[in-house]
């Protein structure tokens with residue numbers, strides 16, 4: 001299986017995680033997975049200019065928390081199966097991973113859903129999906145969020161993920177597909 005799902009990146013700087021520190025320190029229910037909106041102003045100030053130079057801006061940014069021992073719903077971020085990319089930074093829970101799936105023949109297909117912060121996604125029944133790829137996510141990694149996936153946190157640690165949805169600069173919501181993202185980020189891809 002070709003890896004069209006996750007590649008580690010070296011952006012040339014280590015992003016600071018002030019937004020995550022704020023969210024993590026005030027989170028009261030560590031047994032519950034959750035999702036938080038992040039304002040662009042709360043991100044490391046080097047990220048937006050770095051992306052802008054590549055012709056990319058951020059459609060929206062969020063933090064995902066996955067509690068210890070939790071496997072999240074198999075889903076596609078957004079309303080469409082479209083191979084679009086995000087950049088994710090994962091903190092905590094070493095050994096946890098993202099898993100990608102293909103739908104089993106005869107599957108009844110996904111359901112359109114909305115997260116607690118209003119973003120749309122497609123949800124799949126796990127028993128209608130077959131795993132095809134998995135990867136431990138770095139700091140950061142380019143990930144394919146437009147193909148069915150979930151998070152396996154089969155560790156006893158909290159897993160925190162800062163996640164940026166990429167779009168082409170100067171567009172409203174024209175997301176960046178995997179193949180083009182790999183070209184754009186080629187100088188920053190780690191080997192493997």
Ligand SMILES: [Fe+2]
Nearest residue numbers: 075076077145
């Ligand atoms: Fe996702």
